[in-house]
Amino acid sequence: MVRIINGPLPEARRWTQSRLLRAVKAYVGDGFLPAEVLARAGRRETDDRLPAIVAGIKGADPDITLQAICTRLEAMRERTPHGRTRWQPSSVKMLLERAERLGLMPYESSQNQM
Incomplete structure (x- = not known):
């Protein structure tokens, strides 16, 4: 402030x-x-850019593995939510689950490769 x-x-x-x-x-x-x-400030609105990117990758290729999504994000030079350059499958899984909660992808497609 x-x-x-x-x-x-x-x-x-x-x-x-x-x-x-x-x-x-x-x-x-x-x-x-x-x-x-x-009074205390409320929680910040979360950015839905990364879940949208991951949902787009998964939507374009529903059979893609979590590791392949990691490789693609690294090739795109996307940073992790913590600013790192190397992606882990667990981070991608978390983003896919968040994308599902945000309504960016159907439930079944995010659960296939987990």
Whole structure:
């Protein structure tokens, strides 16, 4: 949050996290801001780009193995969810299951090669 607020400000006018929190608490106390701004943020929306790519590979070749999908993702230079360059079949399986939950592929096709 501090990065977003400090983005357009010159170096001399940047906020620290503790100073910003004190200011927000004061604004809430004075009624200028609702108390919800101090509540914990919800979970981030997950990116569905990788599940969509894996579902597309599986949809184009339903008989493809998890290891073959790994090889194809490495050839495409796609990074794993943790930023690595080497893919593991367990990561691909997890993405196929997520793609299924997101409705990107039918249930049966994601279970064939697992």
